[in-house]
Amino acid sequence: MCITLLGQRSMTAEEAQPLSMSLDKFQELSAPDQRALLAAVFQRRLDLANNVYVDSTRWNTVHKYRGGQIGAEDTKGTFRRFRHWRLDNSYRMDTDTHTEREAAEPVQTVSSGFDAEKGVGRYTVKEPPSARGGGRIDTVHDPITESNRYAYWLDGEFPHPENYLFRYLLDHQQEWDIEVPAEGDKVALSVPWQPWFSEEPLGERRLLLDPQKGFLPVEGHSRWDRTLGSGKPSWRVEDFVVEESQLVADVWMPTKLGERVWASSVADKIAVYEIEATDFQFGTVTPEDLRVPFTEGMDIVDAVQGVGYVADGQGNP
Numbered sequence: 001m002c003i004t005l006l007g008q009r010s011m012t013a014e015e016a017q018p019l020s021m022s023l024d025k026f027q028e029l030s031a032p033d034q035r036a037l038l039a040a041v042f043q044r045r046l047d048l049a050n051n052v053y054v055d056s057t058r059w060n061t062v063h064k065y066r067g068g069q070i071g072a073e074d075t076k077g078t079f080r081r082f083r084h085w086r087l088d089n090s091y092r093m094d095t096d097t098h099t100e101r102e103a104a105e106p107v108q109t110v111s112s113g114f115d116a117e118k119g120v121g122r123y124t125v126k127e128p129p130s131a132r133g134g135g136r137i138d139t140v141h142d143p144i145t146e147s148n149r150y151a152y153w154l155d156g157e158f159p160h161p162e163n164y165l166f167r168y169l170l171d172h173q174q175e176w177d178i179e180v181p182a183e184g185d186k187v188a189l190s191v192p193w194q195p196w197f198s199e200e201p202l203g204e205r206r207l208l209l210d211p212q213k214g215f216l217p218v219e220g221h222s223r224w225d226r227t228l229g230s231g232k233p234s235w236r237v238e239d240f241v242v243e244e245s246q247l248v249a250d251v252w253m254p255t256k257l258g259e260r261v262w263a264s265s266v267a268d269k270i271a272v273y274e275i276e277a278t279d280f281q282f283g284t285v286t287p288e289d290l291r292v293p294f295t296e297g298m299d300i301v302d303a304v305q306g307v308g309y310v311a312d313g314q315g316n317p
Contacts (some may be wrong), residue, residue: 018250019214023185026211031178038189039173041215042166045251048282049155049166053289054084055279056150059101065262065270074269079103082148085289089116089157092290093145112142113292114158120304122292132297135311137304150275153254160196165217168205186218187211193224195236202226203235213252218242237262248280 019041026034061077063070079098085091092113096106107127114121123142126133141158145151152163162168169176172191182188187209192201203224209215219242225235237260244256259273294300294315301308309317 018247018252021211021215023181023187023211026187027180034178034180035173035176038176038178038209038215039170041251042170045166046155046170048249048251049086050088051283051285052084052086052154053279053281053285054150054154054277055082056084056148056275056277057081058147058149059274061272062269063272065268070260070270070272077101080147081106082150084148084151084154085285086154086156087285087287087290090114090287090290091145091156092292093142093148093151095144095148110142110144111292112145113290114141115290122294124292124294124298132299133295135292135294135298135300137300137302139304149259149273150254150277162194162196165220183208185210185212187215189217193222195224198224198226210252213245213247214250216242216245216252216254218245233264235264246280249282253277253280 026037029037057080059077059079061073062075064072064074079101081096081098083094085093090113092111095110095112097108097110098106105128109126111124112121113123119139120137121139121141122135122137124133124135143159146159152165155164155167161171169189169191172194175192177190179188179190188206189209190204190206193203193205194201201224203222205220205222207217208219210218220238220240222238223235225233228234239260240257242254242257244254245252246255247253254275254277256276259271259275261271261273262269294311296311296313296315298311298315299308300311300317307317311317
């Protein structure tokens with residue numbers, strides 16, 4: 001099985017077959033072959049993420065948190081819908097923000113595109129009742145794209161490569177600890193967790209993988225700890241549970257998952273995320289899909305050229 005996966009040529013989504021393996025079969029593999037198999041299935045996910053479209057939503061709220069128990073809502077949440085096109089390292093992400101989960105119309109629509117080859121992004125924002133909106137050309141990524149937490153199941157670099165689950169696992173595969181069996185019919189994979197700001201690991205990420213679904217991570221618990229110069233403890237915890245999943249091409253993708261993020265900066269509160277993905281397409285994205293148009297009347301700031309202008313009907317000054 002491992003030799004086949006590692007030796008095959010790059011396959012299209014239509015050619016590949018989904019991997020399903022019993023826990024007993026995985027246990028029969030040698031330790032090096034177990035590692036090689038997991039690396040191959042994770043790499044397959046990154047290969048597919050080079051050309052992908054995903055439609056997803058995210059509802060987040062902040063709750064009171066004490067004694068390990070999630071309490072009443074503390075901060076009213078926001079609902080966002082993301083339409084995400086990715087082609088190699090370039091992408092476009094359209095973000096609709098709603099103040100109410102059931103609201104029909106967004107209060108803000110942002111289109112964020114980034115051309116990785118040129119290192120330049122184009123962004124637009126519209127807020128009703130304004131019909132004109134505004135746009136920007138810049139060499140930095142649009143910060144709103146960071147709020148699309150489903151993107152971290154794909155691949156990317158912004159805001160930090162280690163945010164992307166499978167990218168991080170492959171970058172640290174020499175540090176894997178594999179436990180089998182773990183919690184029934186699952187495989188546990190642990191890896192040191194090194195946050196972007198640290199030169200060394202500060203904690204651990206532990207994932208439960210489902211071998212029946214191509215080793216899809218179905219649960220995750222991550223925590224890092226450090227002591228600040230003042231002697232004050234600093235830490236962060238990120239947990240997730242995949243509640244529903246779907247076979248897309250030859251890989252299982254989460255369609256409904258929950259996340260919890262808890263940190264020492266606000267230790268009595270916890271961020272709760274409900275994330276759903278409703279549409280997946282592998283291999284259909286074209287360069288034209290990534291284009292963010294400037295429409296007539298938009299006020300544009302070109303931070304690269306250091307100029308501002310109003311767009312005409314073709315999006316030019």
